[in-house]
Amino acid sequence: MKVDKDATLEAKLNEFRQQYALHLPEKITRLRKLWDRHLAVNGDYEALRKFHQLSHQLAGSAGTYGFAAIGVAAQRLDTALAAGMALGEMPEASVNVDIVCALVDLEAIVKDALITNVMSEEDRREQSPASSSCLGPLVCVISDDQEQAHELAVQIGYYGYRAQACHVGRMDAWLKMHTPDVLIGLPAEDASEAAVEVLLRKVSGCLLPVIALLPDSNMTSQFAAVRAGVSGCMARPFEMARLIDRLDSITARKSRDPYRVLIIDDDLVQSRQLSAWLTQAGIKVSLLSQPLRALDAVADFSPDLILLDRALPDCNGFELAAVLRQQDSCLGVPIVFLSSQSDTESRLLALQLGGDDFLPKPVSEGDLLVVVTGRIHRARLLVNRMVRDGLTGLFNHCHFKEQLEVELARAVRTRAHVAVGFIDISGLAAINGRHGYAAGDNVLKSLASLLRHRLRKTDIIGRYAGPLLAVILEGSSLENARKVFEEIIETFAKTRHRGASGDFQVSCSCGMTSAASARSPRQIIAACEAALKEAKALGPGQVKICG
Amino acid sequence: MTDVPLQRVVYVEDDLDIQFVAKLALEARGLTVLVCSSGHEALEKAKAFEPDLLLLDVMMPGLDGPATLKAMRLVPALARVPVVFMTAKVQPQEVEQYKAMDALGVISKPFDPMTLVAQLQSLWSARHEG
Numbered sequence: 001m002k003v004d005k006d007a008t009l010e011a012k013l014n015e016f017r018q019q020y021a022l023h024l025p026e027k028i029t030r031l032r033k034l035w036d037r038h039l040a041v042n043g044d045y046e047a048l049r050k051f052h053q054l055s056h057q058l059a060g061s062a063g064t065y066g067f068a069a070i071g072v073a074a075q076r077l078d079t080a081l082a083a084g085m086a087l088g089e090m091p092e093a094s095v096n097v098d099i100v101c102a103l104v105d106l107e108a109i110v111k112d113a114l115i116t117n118v119m120s121e122e123d124r125r126e127q128s129p130a131s132s133s134c135l136g137p138l139v140c141v142i143s144d145d146q147e148q149a150h151e152l153a154v155q156i157g158y159y160g161y162r163a164q165a166c167h168v169g170r171m172d173a174w175l176k177m178h179t180p181d182v183l184i185g186l187p188a189e190d191a192s193e194a195a196v197e198v199l200l201r202k203v204s205g206c207l208l209p210v211i212a213l214l215p216d217s218n219m220t221s222q223f224a225a226v227r228a229g230v231s232g233c234m235a236r237p238f239e240m241a242r243l244i245d246r247l248d249s250i251t252a253r254k255s256r257d258p259y260r261v262l263i264i265d266d267d268l269v270q271s272r273q274l275s276a277w278l279t280q281a282g283i284k285v286s287l288l289s290q291p292l293r294a295l296d297a298v299a300d301f302s303p304d305l306i307l308l309d310r311a312l313p314d315c316n317g318f319e320l321a322a323v324l325r326q327q328d329s330c331l332g333v334p335i336v337f338l339s340s341q342s343d344t345e346s347r348l349l350a351l352q353l354g355g356d357d358f359l360p361k362p363v364s365e366g367d368l369l370v371v372v373t374g375r376i377h378r379a380r381l382l383v384n385r386m387v388r389d390g391l392t393g394l395f396n397h398c399h400f401k402e403q404l405e406v407e408l409a410r411a412v413r414t415r416a417h418v419a420v421g422f423i424d425i426s427g428l429a430a431i432n433g434r435h436g437y438a439a440g441d442n443v444l445k446s447l448a449s450l451l452r453h454r455l456r457k458t459d460i461i462g463r464y465a466g467p468l469l470a471v472i473l474e475g476s477s478l479e480n481a482r483k484v485f486e487e488i489i490e491t492f493a494k495t496r497h498r499g500a501s502g503d504f505q506v507s508c509s510c511g512m513t514s515a516a517s518a519r520s521p522r523q524i525i526a527a528c529e530a531a532l533k534e535a536k537a538l539g540p541g542q543v544k545i546c547g
Numbered sequence: 548m549t550d551v552p553l554q555r556v557v558y559v560e561d562d563l564d565i566q567f568v569a570k571l572a573l574e575a576r577g578l579t580v581l582v583c584s585s586g587h588e589a590l591e592k593a594k595a596f597e598p599d600l601l602l603l604d605v606m607m608p609g610l611d612g613p614a615t616l617k618a619m620r621l622v623p624a625l626a627r628v629p630v631v632f633m634t635a636k637v638q639p640q641e642v643e644q645y646k647a648m649d650a651l652g653v654i655s656k657p658f659d660p661m662t663l664v665a666q667l668q669s670l671w672s673a674r675h676e677g
Contacts, residue, residue: 006661009575013660016568056606060635061564063657071657078635138563162563176608177561177585 020065026137027058028110030179031077035103043090046207050179052081069109076102137181137251139163142171142203144195145188152186152213158491159244160453168199175206181251185212185230193224200228209250213238237498241445244453257457259283259376262303264294264320265338266313270361274307277365278372291320298330299406304376306330308355310339310346318353325354329406332383334375338363389463391441392448400462400470404521407460407472411515419473419481421512422528423447423489426540428467431506435499443497443506444469450495454488470528478514478545485510485543493541507540514545553671557581557598559589559615560633561607568660569602576664586610586618594624600671601625602654605634605645613648629674631667633658 034051038044055077063071080098084091091099139161143149149165156163166174185203187196196214204210210230214221217235225233232246261278265271266289275285286301288294291312298306306324310317317337324330334356339346347358357371387399395403404420411418425443432440447469451461455471464470473481493507511532515524531546538544556578560566566582573580581596583589586603587610593601601619603612610618612632619625632645635656642653652670654663 005575009572009661012571012575013568016571020564053608056635057562057564060656061562061568064565064568064660065657068657075635173585173587173609178563 017065020061021067024062024067024070024110026181027054028107031055031058031103032107035099039096045090048081048090049085052078052085054179055081070106073102073106073109077106137161137247138178139182139184139247140174140178140180141165141184141186142168142199143186143188144168144191144199145186148188149186152184155240155495156184156244156247158495159240159247159450161247168202171202171206180208182247183208183210185210187213187215189215189236191215193221196221197224197228200225200230204229204231211243211246211250213243239442239445239498240495241442241449244449259305259373260286260301260303261305261307261372261376262286262288262297262301263307264288264291264297264312264317265307265309266290267309270309270338270363274363274368277368281369281373283372291315291317294320294324295327298324298327298333302329303333304379305334305336305372307336307338307359307372310337310341310350318349318355321350321355322353332379332386334379336371336375392445392463392469394448394451394469395460395462397462397464400460400464400472401521401525403460403462404472404524407474408515408519408521408524410474416475417477418515419476419478419512420515420524420528421471421473421481421485421510421543422464422532423451423469423471423485423508423510424532424536425467425469425506425508426536427506431499431504435501435504439497439499446495446497447492447508450488450492454491455484478512478516481512481514482543482545485512489541489543509535509538509540510543511535512543512545550672551599553578553599553668555579555581555597555599556602556667557583557589557593557596557600558602559583559586559607559612560604561585562604565604565656569658569663572660572663573667578664586612586615589615590618590622593619594622597624598628600667601628601630602667603630603632605632613645616648616650629671631670 031051031054034047034054037047038051055074058074059071059078061071062068062074077099080095080102081091084095139156141149141153141156141163143165144167146165146167149167153163153165164178183203183206185200187199191199200210200212212225212228212230212233214225214233214235222233222235234243234246261283263271263274263285265287268289271287271289275287278285286297286303288297291314308317308321312320317339321335321337324335335354336357336359337350337355338359338361339350340361350358356375359367359371387395389396407418410416425447428440428443431443444467448461448463451469451471455461455473458474460472460474462470473484476484489508489510493505496503496505509532511528511530511534513524513527513531519527527546531544534546535542535544556573558569558573558580560569560582561584566584570580570582581592581598583592586607601616603615605612612634616630619628630650632650632653633656634641634653645653651674654666658666
């Protein structure tokens with residue numbers, strides 16, 4: 001009995017630990033920012049106080065979650081500051097030096113810890129695809145109408161944020177105990193302009209990012225918001241999906257997908273050096289010394305860019321580039337050559353054979369980073385345009401099907417589980433008719449946004465057709481996937497939407513199947529469609545599996 | 548000594564990360580826990596909860612652990628409830644200082660979630676001895 005309890009506790013702790021690890025980088029970045037602010041204004045006491053509080057918390061929590069080294073490093077920060085802070089004094093220069101050293105150490109340790117943590121990430125995949133969001137960024141809705149604030153906080157919570165409501169009168173006390181990432185100022189619906197301004201002034205006085213949700217869209221209230229110093233405002237009635245977009249961009253939860261570079265080079269000294277420079281810049285690198293394995297490497301690693309040495313064993317770099325270019329999957333991937341021959345002729349040949357750029361050896365760190373990041377940035381923008389659905393930002397029909405093919409092939413190779421689900425919004429046509437097309441679009445956007453937040457980065461979400469969204473859950477058993485879909489459908493049913501004739505709620509149905517038996521994409525899609533039909537026949541909010 | 552089992556704990560901690568993991572650890576071992584994020588919140592809610600034990604973080608913004616304890620001692624219903632402190636900085640003289648405030652003991656942070664309750668239990672059952 002006790003053993004059972006231990007195992008459950010341990011499993012839960014492990015889940016918490018993963019969540020904790022996920023948010024460690026944010027904490028470290030925040031420490032760094034606070035410290036820099038403190039230095040920049042030559043002693044910002046408020047920033048320093050927060051810095052101390054955060055390092056003290058980290059000292060206590062990191063070890064408890066199993067990151068002992070991080071805890072010890074944070075403890076150094078805490079100890080260096082504790083005596084001075086107790087007396088309300090600014091630290092002396094020598095203390096500053098200690099802190100800078102400890103902070104640099106801490107940053108390095110966290111980086112290391114996260115790299116090793118990636119291994120346990122693999123185990124986690126099977127466990128729970130929809131990560132419980134208890135440790136997401138903290139958002140606080142501040143209002144003079146507690147009930148409204150609470151309602152909004154609940155809705156925001158569905159999108160993976162920790163959201164809390166707080167009455168403006170209790171704001172100061174609340175902020176002493178919490179360090180939210182974003183504040184939302186929500187004046188009561190019937191608030192006068194003066195009252196709006198008072199509330200927003202108060203909220204924006206605490207030096208955190210603030211989004212103001214104004215009672216209406218008239219210009220005077222917008223001016224009032226600007227005067228109060230908020231960083232962004234939206235007028236009511238507003239769309240949940242847009243608010244979440246704003247929150248995402250403030251908390252930088254999007255675009256954390258690192259650039260990926262494949263280096264094909266048999267000169268290990270050179271490739272290790274390049275790899276070290278790129279890794280330091282936060283880029284993921286895979287090294288390959290045998291050109292004949294290039295196609296597999298591209299398929300496995302899916303690089304954003306390929307660095308190719310001109311001189312290779314078995315074939316030369318130009319030939320390899322020509323071969324790679326014939327693969328559909330490599331069509332949009334920039335190829336950059338490394339060569340000691342920098343004459344115009346070989347440069348032109350490189351471009352002719354499908355290369356995109358040319359770096360003469362010896363390569364300098366600066367040139368490398370400029371070329372690599374610039375190329376990848378543009379390639380990604382382009383790819384985004386090509387593969388994404390304009391309304392929802394999800395993958396479009398074609399690209400989703402391509403991804404399905406890729407995932408199925410991968411599943412056959414690695415024998416991993418893959419589950420595929422189709423989610424259909426019930427009665428979208430009726431919503432369009434009753435509330436207008438804009439409202440229908442918003443429903444779709446909000447489901448897309450919910451999926452993006454509830455699923456993992458590795459899961460693939462597409463807009464398959466009109467009101468039909470499709471999801472590929474990599475590494476998920478059918479049973480796990482069912483739980484995920486059920487939870488998402490349940491959450492979505494609770495989400496409130498705005499329409500021309502008042503607020504409304506929408507449900508959806510889901511049909512799913514597993515790719516375990518290595519079927520073709522066409523069979524998978526047919527199975528999902530059949531399951532979805534069955535689910536819809538049972539009424540809204542159902543999940544059906546077609547085995 | 549025959550003893551009342553430890554069942555109801557008021558736990559005061561401002562750091563949400565620690566709060567989550569400690570709550571999990573306490574509840575997994577069958578304790579009933581009232582979690583408060585500040586000393587003020589604890590003062591508001593503790594009396595109605597009728598706790599067997601108070602578990603207080605030392606360093607909190609606003610009302611810190613020792614100050615919370617002092618305020619609680621003024622509430623008749625809470626005046627005699629045993630207390631355990633939790634703190635990141637455990638110096639020997641500090642432990643003595645807390646014991647002088649009639650604390651049963653001090654649990655240092657970081658702690659091991661798997662054995663947190665065992666630590667509390669042993670402080671609990673030794674409470675009339677020291």
